[in-house]
Amino acid sequence: xxxxxxxxxxxxxxxxxxxxxxxxxxxxxxxxxxxxxxxxxxxxxxxxxxxxxxxxxxxxxxxxxxxxxxxxxxxxxxxxxxxxxxxxxxxx
Numbered sequence: 484x485x486x487x488x489x490x491x492x493x494x495x496x497x498x499x500x501x502x503x504x505x506x507x508x509x510x511x512x513x514x515x516x517x518x519x520x521x522x523x524x525x526x527x528x529x530x531x532x533x534x535x536x537x538x539x540x541x542x543x544x545x546x547x548x549x550x551x552x553x554x555x556x557x558x559x560x561x562x563x564x565x566x567x568x569x570x571x572x573x574x575x
Contacts, residue, residue, distance in 0.1 A: 487570045494563060498535030501527040505539025505546070512545070521546075525555045533559035 504527060508519040524546065528536035536556045539545065546552045 484571075484574055486574045487567065490567060490570055494531050494534070494567075497527060497531035498533070498538075501532030501535035502539045502542070503535075505536065506543050509543040509545040525552065528552070528556045529559040531559075531563065533557075533563055 501524070504519055504524055508524065511518050524536070533556045536552070536559070540547050540552060540556070
């Protein structure tokens with residue numbers, strides 16, 4: 484069960500980082516400064532930070548017009564939930 488809690492902590496940390504990245508990118512977009520690449524935002528969303536990606540999209544109203552951000556966040560969230568369930572079943 485400790486593996487599951489470690490997994491949740493990792494997911495939470497990556498989500499927090501992703502949330503911050505969305506906020507920083509939104510501020511940079513408004514000021515016309517150098518931007519965080521979309522592949523970075525999408526990568527963090529898919530590889531553990533889907534929750535932070537969704538919260539970042541809607542909190543900062545950023546990247547909400549791009550369908551592929553929804554798709555990557557949904558796919559990322561799905562596999563993250565499936566892995567969490569697997570860890571509960573396998574290590575319970």
